[in-house]
Amino acid sequence: MTCAxxxxxxVLQRLERRFGDHLAVAGIDLAVAPGEFVTLLGPSGCGKxxxxxxxxxxxxxxxGRILLNGSPVEGLPPFRRDVGLVFQDYALFxxxxxxxxxxxxxRMRRVAGAETAxxxxxxxxxxxxxxxxxxxxxxLSGGQRQRVALARALVIRPQILLLDxxxxxxxxxxxxxxxxxxxxxxxxxxxxxxxxTHDQDEALSMSDRVVVxxxxxxxxxxxxxxxxEHPRTRFVAGFVGSTNLISGTVVERDVDDHRVRIDTLxxxxxxxxxxxxxxxGDTADIVFRPERVRLSPISAPLALDNNFTGxxxxxxxxGSRRIVRIALCGITIVADQxxxxxxxxxxxxxxxxxxxxxxxxxxxIG
Amino acid sequence: MSAQATAAATAxxxxxxxxxxxxxxxxxxxxxxxxxxxxxxxxxxxxxxPILITAxxxxxxxxxxxxxxxxxxxxWWGEALTAKWTDPILFSxxxxxxxxxxxxxxxxxxxxxxxxxxxxxxxxxxxxxxxPLILPxxxxxxxxxQFLEISGLGRLLGFPALLIGxxxxxxxxxxxxxxxxxxxxxTSIEAAAASLGAPPLRVLREITFPAISGGVxxxxxxxxxxxxxxxxxxxxxGSPGARPVTVVILGFIEFGFxxxxxxxxxxxxxxxxxxxxxxxxxxxxxxxLYDMRAR
Numbered sequence: 001m002t003c004a005x006x007x008x009x010x011v012l013q014r015l016e017r018r019f020g021d022h023l024a025v026a027g028i029d030l031a032v033a034p035g036e037f038v039t040l041l042g043p044s045g046c047g048k049x050x051x052x053x054x055x056x057x058x059x060x061x062x063x064g065r066i067l068l069n070g071s072p073v074e075g076l077p078p079f080r081r082d083v084g085l086v087f088q089d090y091a092l093f094x095x096x097x098x099x100x101x102x103x104x105x106x107r108m109r110r111v112a113g114a115e116t117a118x119x120x121x122x123x124x125x126x127x128x129x130x131x132x133x134x135x136x137x138x139x140l141s142g143g144q145r146q147r148v149a150l151a152r153a154l155v156i157r158p159q160i161l162l163l164d165x166x167x168x169x170x171x172x173x174x175x176x177x178x179x180x181x182x183x184x185x186x187x188x189x190x191x192x193x194x195x196x197t198h199d200q201d202e203a204l205s206m207s208d209r210v211v212v213x214x215x216x217x218x219x220x221x222x223x224x225x226x227x228x229e230h231p232r233t234r235f236v237a238g239f240v241g242s243t244n245l246i247s248g249t250v251v252e253r254d255v256d257d258h259r260v261r262i263d264t265l266x267x268x269x270x271x272x273x274x275x276x277x278x279x280x281g282d283t284a285d286i287v288f289r290p291e292r293v294r295l296s297p298i299s300a301p302l303a304l305d306n307n308f309t310g311x312x313x314x315x316x317x318x319g320s321r322r323i324v325r326i327a328l329c330g331i332t333i334v335a336d337q338x339x340x341x342x343x344x345x346x347x348x349x350x351x352x353x354x355x356x357x358x359x360x361x362x363x364x365i366g
Numbered sequence: 367m368s369a370q371a372t373a374a375a376t377a378x379x380x381x382x383x384x385x386x387x388x389x390x391x392x393x394x395x396x397x398x399x400x401x402x403x404x405x406x407x408x409x410x411x412x413x414x415x416p417i418l419i420t421a422x423x424x425x426x427x428x429x430x431x432x433x434x435x436x437x438x439x440x441x442w443w444g445e446a447l448t449a450k451w452t453d454p455i456l457f458s459x460x461x462x463x464x465x466x467x468x469x470x471x472x473x474x475x476x477x478x479x480x481x482x483x484x485x486x487x488x489x490x491x492x493x494x495x496x497x498p499l500i501l502p503x504x505x506x507x508x509x510x511x512q513f514l515e516i517s518g519l520g521r522l523l524g525f526p527a528l529l530i531g532x533x534x535x536x537x538x539x540x541x542x543x544x545x546x547x548x549x550x551x552x553t554s555i556e557a558a559a560a561s562l563g564a565p566p567l568r569v570l571r572e573i574t575f576p577a578i579s580g581g582v583x584x585x586x587x588x589x590x591x592x593x594x595x596x597x598x599x600x601x602x603x604g605s606p607g608a609r610p611v612t613v614v615i616l617g618f619i620e621f622g623f624x625x626x627x628x629x630x631x632x633x634x635x636x637x638x639x640x641x642x643x644x645x646x647x648x649x650x651x652x653x654x655l656y657d658m659r660a661r
Contacts, residue, residue, distance in 0.1 A: 056561055078560040085561040091554035095576035105562035149558075156562060 006070030009034055009192040010055065010160050015064035017050050024050045026216035027064060032160065035190040037183065041203040042213035043239065048196045051213075052162050055194065057081045068159050079108070084153030084191070088165040090145040092137040098148050099124065099133035105156035123151040126185065143174045150182065154189060161186065161193040167202060179206055200240045204228060212236050228289075230274070234364050237287040244290065244333050250282045259358055262286060266329045270305045271361035278365065285364040290336035292360035295324060295344040301353035306361065308333075312350045326354055417635065424628035431623045446629035454611040455633065461525065461610055462593035465532035469589045472533070473540030474582060480541070481548040496542075498535040503598035506535060511602040524605035531599040536592055540585030543654045547581025550653070580649035587645045588654075591638040 010032040017025040025047040032038050040048040053059040055066060057078035066073050073081050093101050099120050106116045124133050127147040137145060146166060153161060166182070167175045183206040186193045197203055203210045204224040212219045212227060212235070220227060220236045231237035237245065248264030253273075262269045262284060271286050278284070296302040298309060310328035317339075324335040324346060333354055337343045346352050419433050424446075427437030445451075476495055480488065498506060510531050514522055522530075551574075559573045560566075575582075597612045604613055611634055618627060645651060 056557075058557060058560075077565075078557070079563050079565050081561070082563075083561060085558060087554045087558060089552055089554055091552060091558040093555055093559070093573060093576075095573075104559065104564070108563035108568070152558075152562065 007034075008032060008067075009069055010194070011065075011067040011070075012051070012055075013065040013067070015051065015054060015066065016062050017047075017054060017059060018062045023216050025054070025061075028213075028216075028218050030211060030218070030221070032192050032194065035187075035192055037186055037193050037195065037206060037208045039195045039197060039203040039207040039210045040213055041197060041200060041210050041240070042219075043198055046213040047216040048213050049164060052164055052194060052196050055160070056083050056085055056162055082156070082159050084156060084158035084161040086146075086149045086153050086161070086163045086166045088168055090142075090149045090169075092145055092148055092152075094137060096137070097133065098129060098135050098137060098140070101137060101148055102133075102152045102155050104152065109156065119155055123155045126154075127151045142170050143178060146170065146178060147181075150185065154185070154191065158191065161191050163193060163195045165197055166195075167197075168199070175202075182206065204240070210240075212239065214239070230362060231287065232364070234285055234287075237362070237364065242290055242334065243287045244293070246286045246331065248284060248286065250278060250280050250284055253278055253280060260284075260363060262363075265331060266308050269361065270358040271363045272359045273363040278363070282365060286361050287364060288356050288361045290323070290334040292356060293333060293335035294355045295326075295335050295337060295346060296353045296355065297344055297346070298351050298353050302355045304355040305358035307353055307355045309351060310354050312346045312348050312352055314348055315346070326352060328354065420628045421632050424625050424632060426625045429624060431625055431628060442625035443629045445626045446633060451611070451614075451626070451630050451633075454609060454614040455630075457525075457608065458594055458610040458612070458634070459637070461528055461532060462590045465529055465536050465593040466586045466589035468529070468533040469536035470540040470544075470582060470586050473537045473585060473589075474544045476537070477541045477544035477548060481545050496538050499538040503535055503596060504601075507531060507599040507602035510534075510599070523603060524608035527603040527605075528600060528608070528610065531603050532593040532596060535596070535599060536589035539588040539592060540582070543581040543585035543588065544578060545581075546654055547578035547584075551577040581654065584645060584649055584651065584654045587641050591641060594634070594638055 008031050010030075012028055012030040014027045014029060015025055016023070016027045028047075028051065030038070040051060042048050050059055054061050057073070057076060057080075061074055068081065068083070093104065096104070102120045102123055103116050106119060111119070120133070124130060127150055129144060129147055129151070132140070132144070137148060140148065149166070163182070167178055170178060179202055182195075195202070195206060204227070207224055209221060210224050210227045211221045214235050220232045222230070227236065227240055231240065231243075234245070237243045246264045246266060246269065248262035248269065250260050251263045251268070252261040254260070258272055258274065259270055260273055260278060262271060264286065269286055294302055294304065301307060308328055310326040310333065312324060313327045313332065314325045316323040316325075319339065321339055322337045322343075322345075324337060326333045326335060335354065344352060422435055423431045423433055424442055425438050425440070426432060426435040426442065427439035430436075473495070476491070479485070480492060480495070510527065511523075514520055514527055555573055555577065556569050559569045564572065594610075595612065596610070597616060600610045600613045601616070604610065609617075611630070615627060615630060615634075618624075642651070
């Protein structure tokens with residue numbers, strides 16, 4: 001984020017939108033780098049769609065700035081903003097063919113006929129709809145419609161591509177295919193994109209950067225790995241992936257090693273931390289992912305940084321994995337185990353040793 | 367696994383339950399459907415038999431409307447197609463077409479305002495646009511007649527007064543059909559067009575209008591038919607030489623129901639019927655009669 005705003009395709013500064021008493025977007029800052037794929041991830045009502053609508057020009061901000069390639073666009077109507085928009089319901093024009101849909105934006109820009117035909121043809125091939133230019137959009141499948149919507153938004157070479165939950169109307173298998181296809185298309189065209197979704201798998205698998213939003217604010221912004229492995233707030237830890245959370249009090253800290261010892265319900269626990277302002281006596285939450293929990297029989301226990309003994313309450317068999325719930329001093333720990341020989345095949349009722357490494361336990365304050 | 371399997375099985379059952387012919391189901395399922403068919407058949411017979419009788423009567427060879435007809439002749443049809451009758455028919459067609467056009471020009475923007483905007487007094491405007499449909503047209507006719515005479519506009523009686531009255535009572539049709547079409551169209555296509563660089567008027571012309579054209583067309587046809595078949599209003603607002611065919615028929619009937627009248631009636635019946643058939647080819651009328659697509 002060292003670039004000047006003029007070099008960035010999109011900069012949001014203290015952007016805010018109020019609907020009556022409700023603060024839908026509570027002053028967010030965001031900068032999108034050239035060619036970057038940014039995902040706004042959050043539950044419904046977190047302000048992600050309102051943010052997208054403000055960038056597109058359908059909702060006016062009540063405060064703050066929107067800079068598209070350095071120039072402010074607040075107050076400009078949508079048709080003067082030069083953004084490409086892809087909708088959840090595809091929003092194809094029912095009275096036009098595939099090619100006419102894609103050519104619409106070029107027609108509005110008064111691009112010459114030959115140039116239009118060339119660009120539309122190239123775009124149809126790019127989204128793998130070759131030979132379908134004359135089809136009516138009603139005759140297309142969901143995936144094909146989404147491709148037309150993408151082509152229509154991309155052919156105008158927008159300053160930024162905005163995607164509003166574009167995959168949520170597709171079935172699971174098609175959704176996974178389209179994820180890869182959209183990400184690959186965006187990378188090859190190098191058009192910066194903002195993708196809005198509530199689906200963490202989409203966010204993690206497609207993005208250069210994930211921005212987790214909650215209640216109109218940005219909770220955390222980072223690469224998919226940072227968001228998943230180093231959640232900074234309780235909300236991010238809980239919303240992105242499933243997690244185990246234990247509360248406790250800091251009893252000892254080792255600044256050089258970035259380790260703290262926490263007194264918790266289940267006993268002392270050693271966790272890693274990155275914030276420097278942790279004091280002994282602070283209350284804190286420890287979060288660790290189910291797949292970072294190791295189980296071993298109490299007859300041959302593993303000895304990692306943190307080891308506890310618990311009783312298996314339930315095992316959910318998922319084929320490639322088992323989700324094991326362990327009752328431990330009145331709380332439940334969830335462990336996600338690969339279904340292979342190296343992992344303990346425990347049954348409900350078994351006593352097991354539950355182990356985690358300290359670097360897999362993240363400390364959240366507050 | 368089991369939850370998914372159960373859901374799939376239920377879906378399959380539902381699918382096949384619908385395909386079982388009704389006579390293969392239990393009598394408890396059969397009787398209501400059978401009863402409904404009988405009722406529907408009786409209702410149609412009740413509506414259509416008099417019309418069929420009228421149609422047959424017009425082929426009488428004697429100048430009396432007797433059924434079954436005595437002899438067979440096209441004489442009365444020839445008479446029905448002379449200027450005496452074609453003039454009022456053409457007058458009615460011209461009136462209906464103009465009234466339908468004006469009603470749609472007024473009703474379509476009103477539908478936009480009612481569906482797309484919130485404004486103080488919206489409920490009142492809603493009631494006003496539906497009003498002419500609920501109020502007896504007779505009352506509207508008398509009121510308009512008195513209004514025109516009191517305000518010294520009595521010279522408008524005839525085509526101008528008829529046009530005003532018909533346009534007013536026809537507005538609800540276009541408001542309703544256009545509103546249904548507007549509610550049924552996804553607004554995201556307008557947003558998509560705007561984001562692609564289309565200014566509001568181009569969005570209206572190239573995206574919104576084609577999407578609601580079925581509703582606009584249906585509104586025009588319903589308004590046209592309503593105007594064509596109106597008697598109540600026309601009774602008060604016409605003037606000598608400027609009377610719709612319905613009023614002329616009514617005047618003629620005082621001298622007895624001649625076979626000519628039967629022929630004229632059939633002609634005035636066939637015009638709206640042809641229009642409905644034409645309309646059904648392009649849009650599904652049920653959508654606008656029962657508001658099937660409305661949320």
